[in-house]
Amino acid sequence: MVECSERMKKYFDNIVKEVEKIYRIAEECRKLGLDPCDYVEIPLATDMAGRVEGLVGPKGVAERIRELVKEFGKEEAALKIAEEIIEGKFGKFDREKAAEQAVRTALAVLTEGIVAAPLEGIADVKIKKNHDGSEYLAIYYAGPIRSSGGTAQALSVLVGDFVRKALKLDRYKPTEDEIERYVEEVELYLSEVGSFQYTPTADEIRKAVRNIPIEITGEATDDVEVSGHRDLERVETNQLRGGALLVLVEGVLLKAPKLLKYIDKLNVEGWDWLKEFVNKEEEKEEEDEEEIEDEDINLKYWRDVNIEANKKYISEVIAGRPVFSHPSRIGGFRLRYGRARNTGFAAQGFHPALMYLVDEFIAIGTQLKTERPGKGTCAMPVDSIEGPIVRLKNGDVIRVETVEQALNVRDKVDKILFLGDVLVNYGDFLENNHPLIPSCWCEEWFEEILKSKGIKYDREFIKNPKPEDAVKFALETKTPLHPRFTYRWHDVSKEDIIKLRKWLLKGEEGYYKNEKVWIVEKSKEKEILENIGCPHLVRDNKIIIREYYPLLYSLGYDVENKRDLFNEDDVKNAKNSMHLINIMAPFEVRRNTYVYVGARMGRPEKAAPRKMKPPVNGLFPIGNAGGLVRLINKAVEENNTDSIEVSYGICKCGKISLYRVCPYCGRRVELNRYGKIVAPLKDYWFMALKRLKINKPGDVKCIKGMTSKKKIVEPLEKAILRAMHEVYVFKDGTARFDTTDVPITHFKPKEINVSVEKLKELGYDRDIYGNPLTSEDQILELKPQDIIIPEACAEYFVRVANFIDDLLEKFYNKERFYNIKKKEDLIGHLVIGLAPHTSAGMVGRIIGYVKANVCYAHPYFHAAKRRNCFTKDTRVLVNIDGDVKRVTFEELYNLFEDESYENFAYIRKKPKKDIKVYSFDIKNKKVVLTEIEEVIKAKSPNHLLKFILETGREFVTTHDHPVLVYKDNKFVEKKAIEVEEGDLILIPKIEFQEDDIKEIDLLEKLLKEEFKDLWEMVEIEGLEKWLNINKKKISLSELLKILSDYNLSIADVPKDCYLIIKDEKIKRVVDIESLLKIIGHIVKGDKSNLILRRLFKIEEGRIPSFIFKLPKERIKLFISTLFSNGRIKCKNKMLLEDIDLLLNRLGIISSWEDGELILTDKVKKLNFGWVLAVKKIEPIVSENEYIYSLNAKEHHNIIINSNINVHQCDGDEDSLFLLLDAFLNFSKLFLPDKRGGQMDAPLVLTTILDPKEVDGEVHNMDVMWRYPLEFYERTLNMPSPKELRDIMEVVEDRLGKPEQYENLGYTHETSSIDLGPKLCAYKTLNTMLEKTESQLKVAEKIRATDERDVAEKVIQSHFIPDLIGNLRAFSRQGVRCKCGAKFRRVPLRGKCPKCGSNLILTVSKGAVEKYMDVAEKMAEKYNVNNYIKQRLKLIREGIKSIFENDKNKQIKLIDFFNNYKK
Amino acid sequence: MINKFLEIEVLLTPDVYKALKQLKNEDIEMIIKKIKEFKRYNNKLILLDKNFLEIFTLNSLDEIINKYKDFDFISYYTGEKEEKKEEIKEEVIKEREEKEETKEEKEEVKEELPTIEEKEKTKNESLIEIRESFKSRINWIAKDIETKVKIYEDTDVSGKSTCTGSIEDFIKYFRDRYERLKKFIERKAKRKAKAIKDIRKVEEDVFTVGLVSDVSQRKNGDLLVRIEDLEDEILLILQKDKINNGELPDDILLDEVIGATGMVKNGVMYVNEIIRPSPTPKEPKRIDEEIYMCFLSDIHVGSNEFLKKDFEKFIRFLNGETNNGFEERIVSRLKYICIAGDLVDGVGVYPGQEEDLYEIDIIKQYEEIANFIEQIPEHIAIIISPGNHDAVRPAEPQPRLPDEITKLFNRDNIYFVGNPCVLNIHDFNTLLYHGRSFDDLVSQVRTASYENPTTIMKELIKRRLLCPTYGGRCPIAPEHKDYLVIDKDIDILHTGHIHINGYGIYRGIVMVNSGTFQEQTDFQKRMGIKPTPSIVPIINLSKVGQKGHYIEWDKGIVELRY
Known part of the structure; x- marks a missing residue:
């Protein structure tokens, strides 16, 4: 069960109960045998494992998957399950079948059981022969493998290798021709079909093919033939094998780093060659990096930022879909950071006024392609951001701030000077891994500054300041000028500013409509006023400026005192326009915009019933009998028929039956024959009408023929009933509605056409402030599986529901279920949401409808259905406490090699030695030894948190690091920043594998290369006899020379000699007890011995590591040498930690005070450790440039995340269908018998939404109520979003906790989610001519285009x-x-x-x-x-x-x- | 071996040494014997180069002695010839005068197009350069040979396009193909074909002709071919064993016209023999006069990959810049140049082409190629047909280049024709076809490959169809007459398009695929096509089919191939 609050649990329970209820109804109906199968064909799954079993099987695998995932994590579990299938744990198969099943199941696990790839992406798995006669494994990939994403594709190859090894097959040994064939195909694919995300060189392909241990092959996907390497014996087709190429290039090659990670983790042999491909990704990234000019620190807020325009989004312009702004062009969109309740997760906020001004080419839900952070986004109305600034035909320049105003002026607009803001959440940048661009100067930032300085202010002043007040406020508080009056000075030259100033100062104060204004004669300088975005009016050839206070003050004119503050000479010193303004102005003027963002229209929003071409009502084949429109009633009328190819049976009554229940006599019939028969249209038609008791059904559209394999027909009754309710059927038997999906996290009852009472029934009893729900204006947080459908969909579903009710009543003879008359009645009913190319549906609940043509649902819901293009890195737990570690992170990091740079962090994966980490296994409550997957070094955030616990222990971590907190006998994960004083933190009891050393040969140890410098200094005493020389002492280097001359080893040297350095003399072989004593004294500083210090690194104030593993008795002895008066005095914290570890082993907890270690018994002891209260948490300034972290396997006490850059897919269009419809009418047997036929079909259904199992993209959505000041400040340096990750809370931080479902935050309000055009102009214009004309009209109107x-x-x-x-x-x-x-x-x-x-x-x-x-x-x-x-x-x-x-x-x-x- | 030659006072050039090593010992002995004999008549030091190796290998001893007994080997090697210098001077002056003329013409152009002044200037400079190199002592024999070019107008669509885009056009088009090829097949079968509707009852030895509408293979390996005529259709069964032992072909293409004999049973025909309209094998055509014809195509001016230097070199060769007597002999007797399309790279031929062009103005591209063409001596007749990169409709048959383009070529003795087109050139029926259909054939016929263009060309001749299959990469304009049917009895088939040189003789018809002057493009690189740029095939019309008739100009070096 997912982690959630009681309220949520109730909510989920209700959904599950309702699903089960509907399931039972459907089961009852299905049992009648009227459908192709006697049971509901959509298995329910609460989790991934269930889906996998439902999707590909084998039976009984789900339980095992759950176990394995729990134990090993998803990827490893996938491989393990493959092995177990081969071993026959789930039934005996022949070798090829077993291999096939193993690969499919493993791939299904890897892809979360959501996509069709395991079914459709793998065409076949075969055991083939090498030319030397040995056998190998070949996986045949097909086109739909695309839906599984690169990492899963790559892993499927690894799975194949596992299977191969389990079956004891040889490697695939490609011939030269076969290798070259891949090279040719990749090139041909690039020229003829499309592109890959990465273009490998021919040599890379050769290398990969030569080394990949299985054959990656496949069926022909594109009708393009190779011209070179044709007719190869083992390659069945001469056409392109698109699926195989995809797996090779975007899978194995592109995802090499990830693949290697698993290879290392799982110790798979034979993949070393892959390491060469690891650096691909980083190279690419480095190219993308943008440079910031080095500049005077004073110019920080004013500097010109040089960011290269990103033209990618505009490389293609589609006819009829306007470009709103060219790349980075002045006047384009101003990027504003934040999230409104209807944005985030690839939906961005635009001002609704703008939507109207661009001739309604942006409607709610219209897809746009934006310059930054890139990729597609859906336009959502947000009216709390800055609207467009326009010039009217009469010359007036105004801000358009409301929809009403936009509608009033839209015919008078001459030019849109500035498009206004686009609201983008931090998460979108994080997701796209686009460096953050400097924030615009906005109200939120301003407010954060005021807060940080403790300046009192009025909220109204922030939202809606008066010009004079803004000036006064800035002067009084010495803060930067309010953003509203901060003009875009940076868009004009210094000369222009001077010109503007001279001209403006010719004017004077006056009155316009009883308001004090500045009036100046019209002149060409007006254009400068336009270019800085300062509103003004043109009346009688005079320019009237209302906002003259901030304008003139900014230009260095003190209006109040009519004093010019500016000295023209200063112009020379100004480095740029912004600098000049700041020289002039008596207050700071921030830079309004650093970078403009371009955008163009992508696809229009969509909301329409899914229809086949031509649209049909049922899946009953009539051949050509019904003409082109395929009307069965017409065919019957005209007494037409045609031959159809179907499965049929001969009933005992002697008639041919197309159904499993004979329509003539009602007997059960087996459909055991197949072939062409003459369609008995008339009989079936009239029998259907009789059964339904209908006389005149009207037009009923049927299909020409079945495309499924068995060609089993759907009962004609269904077609007739659908036709009567104007419902259309899709190829799988369901009636669907396609719609653009957009995210929403909070809503107001009045926006979604639902009454307060109804909402209460649905479990919405309190608003976000915790107040009881009473009014329709309150803001409510959406529950994750609730959806708000477009009105058109509601209307269609009313018809579908009525069709279902009729079907229940007239066809199945059951009770009506929905009883729906109007749209409102749909509320509370369940639907299935299904994303394109997926095969797993998600249960949703309708809670309202909107006029806009979009389906609003929780971002999780969309993500749950979304195609999963990548796997997020597994969450790994890390031991950060430091109590058990023997090296610093930096040291640890340096013990690893093979560094790569990914996502702005350095990652090293290959340990130089065998390094493991101790970590705490929560489940078994003990400390275990685990492997390190990778160590990470990343830029440190400015601030870290220092935790001081009772007993004086402390540790430092980043804000977002989860920490294990002990509460009510359980461990709870908390983010570091959420940990409170008094929370209990575990100090686990540590046990080591003991290693009882009796004595140590120092001489042998000295021979290590690292001590080479000592060889000259160390002398050996007592070898005269053995060497037969006169010298009493001989230096080690001399000895070594002699040994090598005589071909002897150090073992041959007598044991009873002494090592001498300076005056210090020690036995060559020391027994452990004496050694411990000496070391103890050295550690305490009582004694010195260079050799020992060097050998055991004691000079670093550390205890030699071998001591930790000694038996407890020895440790006691050692510690006793350290103690004096029951205390250990030591200034060295590292040493204290070491000693503490030793004490820990002895079951003693110690306390530290003023550099002294005291034994204590004051803390709470558990049988597996101690829990210490947090005494103090203090933010500290990070002293180091980097922070370190590591990723280890499973069960650890601290979790860090490591985001891997991923790409996002299009496909924001979903289908919705009523749950009962799917249960009753969906059948796999209707699905087309061709590749891809099973895509977009609900092969399995998820009932409960677990955010952990959804598309990882949503994990990056931020959920804060405001962004911190630090965020705005730091964007100026254009950091990678990852660097700010610790000060920003995103969904990922809440996964697995009750908060994942509740209390998500947002930063910008929007008055209504329904503001703005409901229909994109693209759809209202009919001809391409009109569309392109309008497109160009929009372009002419916008300055940035x-x-x-x-x-x-x-x-x-x-x-x-x-x-x-x-x-x-x-x-x-x-x-x-x-x-x-x-x-x-x-x-x-x-x-x-x-x-x-x-x-x-x-x-x-x-x-x-x-x-x-x-x-x-x-x-x-x-x-x-x-x-x-x-x-x-x-x-x-x-x-x-x-x-x-x-x-x-x-x-x-x-x-x-x-x-x-x- | 070197010693053997030294003994008879003959030095070997390295390439000759290589060539000799390929020869059999007896052949070498023969050459040595011949040279020994020859030395008795002309005892000068001989440096045996390729040219003379040919001479000594191919000619009889008497011929050699006759021709070369007074030959000045020294001046041949050093290129000096005292006596003739004055003559050359005169020629140079003449050429200069000509040059002046062209210059004046150019100036007119300049006034019209002042913007391209700069370009013209540089072009004129290169013109001067080439003309200046024109100072050989060549005796232009071809000047005195009358140009004999006749276009078979009925084979050229230019100005006669009838299609209007109706379905009737398509019906007429395929009917014409069927009717015309049927005649050839009947002629070969020496009997009248029966209409398909009439053969259902007949049992044995039936002969019919049809247009192939479907080809498929049974699981047992039999080939099923559906053919149709004007009224009906029938299924042919080509049994597997007959295909395997070669009695029946396995390469039947959609939309070709075939004749079939066999037995009809239950409405299907079991085929004994497939009759194709292939021309009857014959002895290649030759003429008495030693005249050379050379073949160009796919020059691709405007493309970044256009090998301008090589092409200039070739033009210089045509102007007499030769390395030896052998080359001189050829150039002096070169009379005809056929160009089978793709003179320029064009614009908008494929998406993103603008990135690959150094000249994105198609008119300027043609101006440039026209400039080159103008520099070819006027006594050489030039025939130009378009290709898929040229500025005419892409659908075949293509009409000749429009007047707007042809007027850029300031030159007499030039013939613009459509694609395809048959001309009678000095008694040789020459078919020029660009070769767009090759792209389809390569994937359809097992034996056809890009590397060896004649494997494709054969298929065209065999079927008397330049583009057998409809609906592939090669677009077809439904004219009322199928210009893609090879109607005439041709002597030479000249194609291009695939940028790989190929040469061969099939059924007495010379097949030439001229290469290209475009380096390997990115596209070709990706497709694994390795072009053979800057190689120009030249044929000695007096020796077609005999030793020494096929020559190639290979990046400046002329070599005998066959």
Whole structure:
């Protein structure tokens, strides 16, 4: 069960209960045998393991997966389960079948059981033969493997290797031809099909193929043939094997670092070669890094930031979809950090006023492509951010701040000077791993500054200041000028500022509409005023400025005292415009915007019932009998029929039955025959009507034929009932509604058309402030599985619900279930949400509907359905207390090698020695030894937390590090920053494997290379006899020389000699007791012995490590030498920690005070350790540049996370369907028998949403109520988002805790989630001409957009390819007949061979020419470049040449001349 | 071996040494014997180079003695020739005059297009350079040979395009293909074909002709071929064993026209023989006069990969910049140049092409190639047909380049034709076809490969169809007549497109695939295609099919291939 509060538990229980209830209803109906299967075909799963079993099996695997995941983590469990399947733990299979099952199940575990990849992405697994006769394993990948994401793809290969080894097969030994085939295919794929995220070199491919121990092959995915390495014996196809290439390139090669991690962890042999591929990712990242100019520190807030524009999003411009701003162009979007309740998780906030001003091309939910942080985003209305600044046709420049105002002025707008803000949450940057760009100067920042300085202020002043007040406030409090009046001085030159100033100062105060204003004669300097975004009016050729106070003060004119504060000479010193303004102004003027952000429209939002092409009501095949529209009623009327290919049976009554219950006599029939029969349309039609007791059903659209393998038909009754309710069916038997999904975390009852009473029933009893719910204006936090559907969907679902009720009543003879009359009645009912390309649905509950064409749901809900393109790094626990570690983190780090740089942290994976870490196993409550996966070094945050516990212990960690806190006999994970004073922290009892050393040979130890410098200094005494020399002492280096000369080893040297250095003499072989005593004294500082100090590193104030492992008796002896008067005095903390560890072993806890160690019994002792209260937590300034961390295996007491950069997929469109509909009508047997057929089908259903198991992208969403001042300040240095991770709380920090579901925060309010256009203009405009004209109109209107470039891009990326494509299609086209027949080329007969009718071309002249005129006109109007013009001309000529008869032309010419003569 | 030659006072050039090593001992002995004999007539030191090696290998001793007994080997090697210097001077002056003329013409152009002044200037400079190199002592024999070029107008679509984009166009198009190829097949079978609708009842030895509409393979290996005629269709069964023992072909392509004989049973035909309209094998055509024809295609001016230097070198060669007597002989008798398309790289041929062009203005691309062409001596006749990169419609058959382009070529003795087109060039029926359909054929026919273009060209000849399969990469304009049918009895088939040189003779028809002047492009690199740039095939029309008739200009070096 997931971790949650009681309230949430009740909520989940209710959902599960309801699901089970509906399930039972469906089971009852299914049992009647009227459907292809007698049971509900969607297995329920509460978790991943359940889904895996439901998706791929084998039976009984779920339980084992749960166990393994708990013990080893997901990835390892996947491999283990594969092994166990091979071993036959889940039933006996033959070798190939077992291998196949193992690979599929393991891949399903890796992909969380959500996507179809394990089913569809793996076409086959075979055991094939090498040329030397040995056997190897081959995995056949198919296209849908794409849905599993790179890491899982890569791991599937590793799984394959495991399976191979388990089956004792040899490696795959590719021939040269086969290797070259991969090289050719990758290149061909890149040129003909698409691109990979990473382009490998030919040599890399060769290397990989040579070394990968299994064959990565697959079926043909694209109709592109290789020209070189054809007809290879072991490669079945000459076409591209897209799935295999994907796995090779985006899997194994691109994800090499991750793959290696598992390889190291699991000790898989034979993958060392992969290490060469590890640095790929970092190299790429480094290129992306942007540089900040070195500058004067004073200029920090004013400097010009040089960030290269990111043009990627605009590389393609689609016809009819406007560009709102070119990359980084002045006047584009201003990036504002924060999250509103309807943004986050790839949805960003835009001002609703802007949505109207760009001619409604941005509607709620419209997808945009933005320059930063990149990728797609959904537009959501947020009205608490800055709106656009526009110039009206009369010259007025105004801020448009409300929707009403936007609607009023939109016809008068001449130019949109600034587009306003785009609200982006920190999490989006974290997700995309885009360096944070400097924050704009905004109200939130301003407020944080005031708070930090303890300045009192009025909230109203922040939100809506008066110009005079802003100036006064800035002067009085010595704070920067309020953001609202901080103009964009940086967008104009210093000269302009001077000009503007001179001009403005010619004006004077006056009155306009009873308001004190500044009035100045109109002049060309007005443009500068526009460019800095200062609102003004133009009346009677005069410029009227209301905000003249801040404007003139900023320019160094003291309005109050009519005094000019500025000395023109200072201009020279100004480094830039911002600097100049700050020289002029009597207060600080911050830089309004550092970087503008560009954006263009992506896809319009969507909300429509899913229809097949052509749309049908049921899956009953009628061949061509019903004409092109496939109306069965028409076929029956006209007494038509056709042959259909189906499964059928012969009933005992002698009739052919297409159903499993004979419609004639009601007997059960087995559908054991298959083939073409004449469709008994009439009989079935009338029998269905009789059963349903319907006379006139109207038009019922059926299908031509089944595409499924068995071709089992759906009962016609369902089609008839659907038709009566205008419900359409999808290929799997469900009635779906497709809609854009957008996140929401909080809502107001009035926004979603639901009454307060109803909400209370649904469990919404309190608002976010904890007040009881009474009014529809209160803000409520959305429960994770609740959804708010678009009105269109509600209307459709009302029809679907009625269809289901009719079906229950008339077809299954059961009670009606939904009884729905109006949209409101749907509230509380359950649906399934299913994302594209996935196969696992998620249960959701409808709680309201909105006018906008989007489905609002909790970000978790969307993420739960979302295709999982990557796996987040497993959460690993780390021992950070320091009590057990013997080396510092830095040392530890240096003990690792093979450094890589990932996500702004240095990671080392390969230990130089065998290094493990001690950590506490919560479950078994003991300290265990675990392996280290990697050690991490990252830039330190500015501040760290220092925890001081009773007994004087302390440790330092970052804010976000989880700490184990002992509470009510349980361990609770808390984030460091959440730990409170008095919380109990565990000091576990530590046990080591004892190592009873009796004596130590010092000489042998000395031979280590690291002591080489001692060899000259150390002399050996007592070897005269053995060496037969006169010298009493001989230096070690001499001895070694002799030994090597005589080919002797040190073991041959007599044991009873002494080592001497300076005056210190010690036996060569020391017994342990004496040694301990000596060391004890050395440690205390009573004695010195250079050799021992060096050998055991005592000079570092540490206890030699061998001592820790000695038997307890010896430790006692050792410690006793350290004690004097029951205390140990020592200033060295490290040493104290070491001693503490020894005491720990003896079961004694110690306390430290003033450099003294005292034994104590005051602390609470448990049988597995002690718990100490936190005495004090203090933030400290980080002294070091870096912080260190490590990732270890499983059960540890502290968790750190390590984000791996991942890519995000498109696919924000979901289907929703009613739960009962899916249970009743979905059947796998309807699914098409082709690759990809099982995608988008609810093969398994998740009932409870566990945020841990959803797409990791949502884990990065921030959930704070405000961003700290530090955040804003630090963005100026453009850090990686990761660096600020410790001061920002994101979902990930709450995973596995009750807070994961409740009390998520947001920073920006929006008055209504329904503000703004509901329908994107793209969808309201009909023709492409209208769309492109409007697109260019928008471009002309926006200052930040270059319409000529838009025109060029549209022509080049849309019109020309369309024209060329159609022209080409025309000359290769097939023909079709109205009877439905299609032909590759026209038959010589010229008529349809099937029905004799005239044939029709599939590509007409009109289709070819469609865009010719538009394109030419556009090229002319926007004066596009010559290259495009020439291309268009050539295409025009080509079209003419194909569609105009030369002979006619000549005749016309002759006619012309003839006429002329006459 | 070197010693053997030294004994008879003959030095060997390294390449000759290599070449000799390839020869059999007896052949070498023969050469030595010949040289020994020859030395009795002309006892000068001989440095045996490739040219003379050819001469000594291919010619009879008498011929050699006749021709070379007074030959001045020293001046041949040093390139000096006192007596003829004056003549050359005269020629140079002449050329200069010509040059002046062209310059004047250029100036007119300049006025029209002042913006391209700069470019013109540099082009004129390169023109001067080439013309200045034109100071050989070549005796332009070809100047005195009359240009004999006749275009078979019925094979050229230019100005006769009839298609308007209706379905009738497509019907007429395929019917024409069927009807015309049927005649050839009937001629070969020496009997009339039966209409398909009439053969259902007949039992044995039926002969019919049809257009292939479907090809598939049974699990047992039999090939199923559906063919159709104007009224009906029938399924042919080609049994596996007959295919395996070679009685029946396994390479039947969609939309080719085939004849079939066999037995009809239950409405399907069990085939005994497949008859294709292939031309009857013949002796290659030759003429008495020693004239050379050379073949170009795929020059791709405008592309970043265009090998300008090499192409200039070739133009200089045509102007007489030769290395030895052998080259001189060829250039002096070179009379015809065929260019089978892709003169320029064009614009918008593939997405993102602008990145690969140094000149994105197509008119300027043509101006540049026109400039090159103008520098080819005027006595050489030039035939130009377009390719898929040229500024005409992409669908085949393509009409000739539009007037707007052809007017840029300020030169007489130039013929612009469509693609494909058959011309009679000095009694040789020459078919120029760019070769777009090769892209389809390579993946359809097992034996066809890019590396060896003649393997593809053979397939065209075999079927008398330049683009057998409809609907592939090669777009087809549905003209009322199928210009892609090889209607004439041709002597030479000249193609390009794939940028790989190829040469061969099939059924007496010379197949030439001229290479390219474009270096390997990124696209080709990715596709694994290795072009053979800067190699120009040259044919000695008097010796076609005999030893020494096929020559290649290979990046400045002329070598005998066959």
